[in-house]
Amino acid sequence: xxxxxxxxxxxxxxxxxxxxxxxxxxxxxxxxxxxxxxxxxxxxxxxxxxxxxxxxxxxxxxxxxxxxxxxxxxxxxxxxxxxxxxxxxxxxxxxxxxxxxxxxxxxxxxxxxxxxxxxxxxxxxxxxxxxxxxxxxxxxxxxxxxxxxxxxxxxxxxxxxxxxxxxxxxxxxxxxxxxxxxxxxxxxxxxxxxxxxxxxxxxxxxxxxxxxxxxxxxxxxxxxxxxxxxxxxxxxxxxxxxxxxxxxxxxxxxxxxxxxxxxxxxxxxxxxxxxxxxxxxxxxxxxxxxxxxxxxxxxxxxxxxxxxxxxxxxxxxxxxxxxxxxxxxxxxxxxxxxxxxxxxxxxxxxxxxxxxxxxxxxxxxxxxx
Amino acid sequence: xxxxxxxxxxxxxxxxxxxxxxxxxxxxxxxxxxxxxxxxxxxxxxxxxxxxxxxxxxxxxxxxxxxxxxxxxxxxxxxxxxxxxxxxxxxxxxxxxxxxxxxxxxxxxxxxxxxxxxxxxxxxxxxxxxxxxxxxxxxxxxxxxxxxxxxxxxxxxxxxxxxxxxxxxxxxxxxxxxxxxxxxxxxxxxxxxxxxxxxxxxxxxxxxxxxxxxxxxxxxxxxxxxxxxxxxxxxxxxxxxxxxxxxxxxxxxxxxxxxxxxxxxxxxxxxxxxxxxxxxxxxxxxxxxxxxxxxxxxxxxxxxxxxxxxxxxxxxxxxxxxxxxx
Numbered sequence: 001x002x003x004x005x006x007x008x009x010x011x012x013x014x015x016x017x018x019x020x021x022x023x024x025x026x027x028x029x030x031x032x033x034x035x036x037x038x039x040x041x042x043x044x045x046x047x048x049x050x051x052x053x054x055x056x057x058x059x060x061x062x063x064x065x066x067x068x069x070x071x072x073x074x075x076x077x078x079x080x081x082x083x084x085x086x087x088x089x090x091x092x093x094x095x096x097x098x099x100x101x102x103x104x105x106x107x108x109x110x111x112x113x114x115x116x117x118x119x120x121x122x123x124x125x126x127x128x129x130x131x132x133x134x135x136x137x138x139x140x141x142x143x144x145x146x147x148x149x150x151x152x153x154x155x156x157x158x159x160x161x162x163x164x165x166x167x168x169x170x171x172x173x174x175x176x177x178x179x180x181x182x183x184x185x186x187x188x189x190x191x192x193x194x195x196x197x198x199x200x201x202x203x204x205x206x207x208x209x210x211x212x213x214x215x216x217x218x219x220x221x222x223x224x225x226x227x228x229x230x231x232x233x234x235x236x237x238x239x240x241x242x243x244x245x246x247x248x249x250x251x252x253x254x255x256x257x258x259x260x261x262x263x264x265x266x267x268x269x270x271x272x273x274x275x276x277x278x279x280x281x282x283x284x285x286x287x288x289x290x291x292x293x294x295x296x297x298x299x300x301x302x303x304x305x306x307x308x309x310x311x312x313x314x315x316x317x318x319x320x321x322x323x324x325x326x327x328x329x330x331x332x333x334x335x336x337x338x339x340x341x342x343x344x345x346x347x348x349x350x351x352x353x354x355x356x357x358x359x360x361x362x363x364x365x366x367x368x369x
Numbered sequence: 370x371x372x373x374x375x376x377x378x379x380x381x382x383x384x385x386x387x388x389x390x391x392x393x394x395x396x397x398x399x400x401x402x403x404x405x406x407x408x409x410x411x412x413x414x415x416x417x418x419x420x421x422x423x424x425x426x427x428x429x430x431x432x433x434x435x436x437x438x439x440x441x442x443x444x445x446x447x448x449x450x451x452x453x454x455x456x457x458x459x460x461x462x463x464x465x466x467x468x469x470x471x472x473x474x475x476x477x478x479x480x481x482x483x484x485x486x487x488x489x490x491x492x493x494x495x496x497x498x499x500x501x502x503x504x505x506x507x508x509x510x511x512x513x514x515x516x517x518x519x520x521x522x523x524x525x526x527x528x529x530x531x532x533x534x535x536x537x538x539x540x541x542x543x544x545x546x547x548x549x550x551x552x553x554x555x556x557x558x559x560x561x562x563x564x565x566x567x568x569x570x571x572x573x574x575x576x577x578x579x580x581x582x583x584x585x586x587x588x589x590x591x592x593x594x595x596x597x598x599x600x601x602x603x604x605x606x607x608x609x610x611x612x613x614x615x616x617x618x619x620x621x622x623x624x625x626x627x628x629x630x631x632x633x634x635x636x637x638x639x640x641x642x643x644x645x646x647x648x649x650x651x652x653x654x655x656x657x658x659x660x661x662x663x664x665x666x667x668x669x670x671x672x673x674x675x676x677x678x679x680x681x682x683x684x685x686x687x688x689x690x691x692x693x694x695x
Binding site: 063065067104105106107108109110113114116118121122123124125126127128135136139140170172173 | 588589590591593594595596597598599600601604608611612615685686687688
């Protein structure tokens with residue numbers, strides 16, 4: 001544990017140069033490549049990307065939940081939280097990558113909780129719902145009495161709009177939406193600083209999905225926890241997230257405030273993702289998928305990993321790997337060579353987000369025509 | 370509850386079929402087995418024995434098959450299993466003296482083997498790939514060695530040569546059977562070697578079954594969640610083991626059903642006075658009433674154990690309880 005200067009630190013989680021491999025030595029596949037991200041206090045970081053982009057791998061590795069053969073190949077992840085042990089609520093920072101199993105155990109769930117995609121699989125099939133709550137409270141709050149634990153469980157279910165009689169049920173007796181609500185209630189049981197949502201609504205129908213996202217937004221305002229929300233659905237994310245990171249083939253290819261990213265994408269991949277899901281509001285438009293498939297990560301990739309699927313790819317993309325860099329005054333970042341020279345930015349990638357000054361240079365007729 | 374009742378009625382029907390087959394089989398024997406038997410029991414035959422044989426085969430009774438059948442059912446119902454031809458005493462009495470030995474010996478070994486195997490299997494599954502894995506080939510070796518061979522070697526080495534354990538029989542000839550300390554102690558001493566042999570030769574099955582289920586369970590999300598919840602390792606293992614043990618429990622109930630039939634070879638090798646030994650004698654002497662009685666008892670215990678397995682599963686796995694509603 002290393003105590004560092006906390007005066008200006010308002011981030012809960014800082015991920016620095018983080019890399020994750022599957023396998024060792026020669027056969028190792030790089031699933032997450034030098035990712036740097038941070039989650040601000042009481043804010044929501046959305047991570048978007050298609051299957052295999054490394055978004056889940058990243059958070060599982062950061063929380064040290066990644067299973068073999070996944071290994072952290074480099075980087076650091078620091079969690080900052082109010083130390084419940086000290087009297088003057090001093091903030092404490094723990095490097096998760098070097099924490100001992102004992103330290104991890106005390107941090108898990110009390111500071112960082114997680115909600116998985118399938119609540120049916122995440123709940124032990126032979127245990128009653130009440131047991132799941134009771135167990136977590138018993139382990140992390142040994143001073144609580146049995147009745148207190150029971151009351152807390154009922155209170156938590158109330159937060160997600162469920163009756164406390166659900167505590168006596170088994171997971172298979174509940175609907176998918178109820179199960180996911182129970183997982184959310186369980187995740188909030190110990191007032192954690194950070195809640196990780198790994199595609200929590202993907203397995204649900206659109207109506208339930210909407211209800212749960214709304215509830216999550218309200219709960220977050222009420223309790224002020226930070227959240228990492230992982231999904232492939234950008235339009236869902238834009239409502240909930242403050243910042244969004246888009247991942248492709250293990251790299252963060254774009255990072256921006258949610259509204260900016262949604263209304264004015266800068267990376268061709270983000271644009272593709274947006275075009276492949278229906279817009280929340282406004283007129284209908286034709287949905288277009290992204291042609292091709294993500295690259296095979298076990299093969300070496302030269303240049304930009306999105307190059308093969310990118311409609312705007314040019315010579316430089318084949319030889320040089322683009323680096324994540326700031327593109328305008330808002331501080332948003334993108335990893336794309338198109339933005340290196342303002343003149344080469346294609347029309348769809350130079351839209352100005354509402355409320356932002358026009359920071360991308362004006363349209364150059366000669367280049368576009 | 371409705372599902373249990375349905376299961377129960379299924380078992381009643383099965384039991385009836387088993388009893389009926391048991392009744393019919395000797396009657397379908399070709400030739401005249403009665404004459405053959407009487408010929409074998411030269412000189413010493415009593416009228417009672419002749420009657421027992423006639424009853425068993427339904428020959429020379431001047432009764433229709435249906436009347437015989439209802440008579441048979443009635444006798445069964447009051448607990449009369451007929452008279453043993455060779456031992457000249459009621460089959461039920463003979464069984465009563467043999468069953469407790471077998472149930473004691475095989476029952477204790479089965480449960481011990483289950484507990485040991487399941488516990489070690491759970492740990493082997495959790496710590497897979499560690500040095501503990503070397504236990505597996507050792508256990509499988511003992512399972513692969515023929516039962517009676519292992520028993521004989523154990524007898525020779527630890528009984529006859531090293532004199533670590535007493536051999537032959539279920540208790541020392543110098544103590545009188547009864548519920549007193551000397552006899553119980555003698556029972557334990559004489560039981561040790563057979564129990565060790567049975568456990569050694571059967572533990573690998575439980576161990577591998579549990580280990581494989583554990584490995585399957587570890588990949589489940591709820592085990593990942595148990596880790597994410599910051600539970601101590603012991604509790605995380607319990608989350609996985611609680612689910613992994615379900616198939617083993619079902620197997621245990623089935624194994625208990627086979628307890629009464631006994632480990633014939635083990636009883637033979639250790640000269641244990643159980644059902645296995647009795648069955649062998651009955652078959653060698655063509656003592657049909659006794660064979661019938663033994664079969665009946667075995668069938669009934671297997672059925673009872675199956676029912677027990679159902680109830681167990683019902684209690685352990687909540688998912689089976691709603692099956693009936695689907």
